[in-house]
Amino acid sequence: MGATTLTLDRQEDEFFGQSSVHSLLREVPHPDRRSRRSTAPPRNWDRSSATSLLAAEFALPPRQVADKFLDLYFDNVHIFYPWTHSTWFKKRYESLWTPGGYSGAETGQTGDIGLGGDQCPETTFFCALNAMFALGCELSDLPEKESASAMFSSRMRGLLQLDVLDKGDLSHVQALLLAGDYAHSSEHPIRCYNTVGLACRIAVGLGLHTDKHADQRTAMENEVRRRVWYGCLHLEMAVCMTLGRPPVLQVTEGVCVPAAVDDEFICPDNTSCRQPEGIVSQNLFVVENIRLAKILGKILSSIYWPSSSSDFSALVRLDGLLEDFKGSLVSDLRWWDVDKTKHQGARGHILRRQTNVLHARFLHLRVLLYRPSFSSFCAAARRPRQRRGAGSGLDEAGIDASTLQDVFQAQCATTCVQVAHELSASLRAAWEVEATGAWWFRFFYLMTCGGIIILAECAQAGGSTHFNQQQLDATWENTTVLLRDIGRENARARGYLDHLVLLKDQARSAHFSMRNSVVPSRASSPRSPVRSVGESRDGPAAQATDGQTEAVDFMASLFHDNWDWSLDGGMPTYGGLGFGDEFIFPLPGGLA
Template structure:
């Protein structure tokens, strides 16, 4: 008995001709005349195909959406210097490096997944090595692998009540084994990756960016040297390099801004710097206004809880830069609140409690000290309101120095001396604000307030004014000669650039002293 050949299945087509669609007949989609129309002896003018039906439109929309998605992915790759043709093929039998694949996914999706290294896991295995004592007197064990932010720089640690309950629970219910509670394959989601995506990391054209950055460093930076200039410049230059040429020197990692050019703190600070640079740029007035608004809007997009979750030095520096931008806006409360959050974050990092000043201290300690000095200056001089740092240490301010322009290090110290003089003046102004506003007067009991007569208060106020006026006069006489407005020093021995910076600093310091 001969074997029956398998029946050939009808080929499905996406689009049927109009006669077949009306008769609901099977159409094979052959053009110009399908088989059904040929059997019915219909002409070519009757066997027509129309693409306006719902099924085809849906398919076309889906295809267009796929093409649009591919176009966006190619633009994202081009933005970060990635060649799509160099990516491994999905059908390639050769295994893909999981680290590089994760990095590429992180770039495209705007996230950064960092696997825990073996060294980190080994450190977690030993509870004695991971314990530390916070400023609140509690011991902490960093064992939350899924923890979303780094707490190594925290000064106070977590809540004391929470730490006590955690210790008590660990004593009553000890873990069965370290292996069951710790998974070496777990990855942590860094807070810097929690913002919406790469579309926020937008850079202006390179010539404009360089111009605005240079204007900022010429006119603003040495009035508020919150961060390390060299580290910031290195991170800025890396933004314009292909991914394979970007390096991250170890000496920049703990300096705040400049340690990571891909963080939301750096990009928010960079846009704040661009906004401040617009004020002193060579742009026309309409162009200045437009550019200022664009850069400031980009900067404030990343100011939120995700930024605070970073909890490092760059957050304080970013908030201070944003406060500088807000000084020029009709929103004084925003500026005051930004400075307040910066001071509270700095306090959480322990910037207010550092060792006594040492000329040979490390670069990290110098930047941390300058950042805290920035908090002090902005908190006392910005709006003339009660300050947050009244009951906190303002750190010991080193004395004035003589002009020594024989070396690059000496010139840099001369440029940075202005901040020290500003801090000394800020301490006096803080004393004025605290004694005039008396923010802690409400803490006195009612009967204690009644014991103070009006005459005694007036006498104390007069004595206070005389004392504060004497402090201001002593400050004016103690200002170093290259910053003094009473006996200015000739600056023939220094470059024009340094002389211009000193002139700006001298005028600002004089204005601050007058506007007390």
């Protein structure tokens, strides 16, 4: 590795840092590279044999089905993650249905735009296309969509060429991002984590993390590169947040944010691109979402890594960043704007969906910001209950805040529950008007809300009076209603809902059992169990109470640890309560 030698005529798009030997050799004077790069002949693709192109990976579904899946992808995924230039990608897609098939180099395009461009390998294009089909299938109302999406996913994985480990190009990064995005909806967290990680590695190797040599590229090439780079950053932060792992990529300001310009107005050979006046770009969302991704990175580095922290100054600073984001949000995506007639038609519906998704992500970041303090508060609330259960005689006032730190922690916990309520309410409001993002992102947020409610009830069992019970009940209702709706077409969502209901029932049972064991009733009740002569405290009733308490404490400990799991196992295994790793994904993002 250290002895690697490189020819001097490599493309400038490959990134080699100052410490590399290549950087040293580049200081040696040599002929101008720009002319050599601009006159490079088009790449000759290896269509190794007709047999290879007849493989299942290159098969297309019937035209009507293929068009439907692709439309679902662009209508539901591309509006949030425009990692490709849709106009050029669709041109390549249309060529598949012609006698000539996948077309080679075309005139009128310069530079590398990855998927859809004339430098995109055919195998990579079909890999990405199968990923889009799989995503579109997941978003469809097809009765057998799980098996169909699994088929497209299998084809996609079969086309992920190992030669990306040698170098890779822009289209490989785009294909890996699409594969990682599909993994959001699957039960394979490690596959998703590694896929996104590989995309990030190749992106850095291609120099996407810097705008160096941007003046030598067309506006279209620069825009696609910037979209792809920030796509890597966004998915990296989202995956690492969900799995409790430290992000490999760091938030930097070395790359310009993509322009809020729609694809049809980004043309080849132009040195700049501009959105026509009077037409609101659907890529406004991308710009604002990048700002949130950067704040997420700062929350992870300041609050969760290297260890969980509830530092007052850090919380205030990061909360201020979120408020600054809200205050400077572009007017077309302000969720508090009550003017529902501002945007009409199909473009207006897209903007409403993007607004709702941005609102949910903003609220989730606030939940994430205050969750360590919330978890610590709930852990402190459980300890007095455990001591009372042991016969210590402590009263419920033992958990009341007595220091400035306690007061601050209690306020953070209250804020966390309040924001979780707002998050569940915003998701339900978006669902009621059919203006949501993909179901797997809502799924993650709802599981977060459900876990917070259960943990809050654990604190209530410990004697806490900081949480509004009506608010807890409303959040729980929103969560269960939406999970039930998702569960109509997704078995994992149904399984999660069943387990959440079970855990919540156990939390309440533990609360009442503990209260009855600590506070004697003033009068005997015909329903009160009567202990037989000689029956010990360790009888079945006591064992049931202990089991309930252990289950509640187990659930609470999961959230108290902030899902900070070892790198060996990824997300936790809920073996004791029936959960498995296959239940812990999908994740957000974002994530839409």
